[in-house]
Amino acid sequence: QVQLVESGGGLVKPGGSLRLSCAASGFTFSDYYMSWIRQAPGKGLEWVSYISSSGSTIYYADSVKGRFTISRDNAKNSLYLQMNSLRAEDTAVYYCARPPLREKEYFQHWGQGTLVTVSS
């Protein structure tokens, strides 16, 4: 079955960096777009970024553009989110999510999430 496991979250100071990973299994990773979505504590869901199956197409939310970089390694069945210049408002649980085949922007499978806390 589809499994998505995020890792790499933790406590970081404002202005710092963090790299999140998402290990995928149970499906042909290289066939699917993948997204990162976040949820601030007690708040709603915010889409962050997606990357096409080959990695050639990438989009970001305006709130993270220029600071976050999404990437993938299809040989390792892994998705990444490099987060730089972190701010307090980036504090959230970060989920990786997979759409159905040939879809991009909706989310059929989700990981359990990894918590990022930006605080001094």
Add this chain to the structure above:
Amino acid sequence: DIQMTQSPSSLSASVGDRVTITCQASQDISNYLNWYQQKPGKAPKLLIYDASNLETGVPSRFSGSGSGTDFTFTISSLQPEDIATYYCQQYDNLPPTFGQGTKVEIK
């Protein structure tokens, strides 16, 4: 960005009640509208896609309808395990955006 407005923000109903949540888009999104359920401490779960299609394995008491700008999500007979926050999400335009959520509680 397309704004998604859900109402109510919270509701309390009895077991067996019919529960209805509405979601309004700030512009026409055709039927590119999904509904998710999120239980406390868990990841969201896709329930309804393309406004009215039930995701595989989801109980038939959940349903969705609508198109254009106005959408409805219904639980025909509320069960204790349905306690959760429900989100709508549009994917007609980038960025995909979510409603603010509706928290459903048992009276």
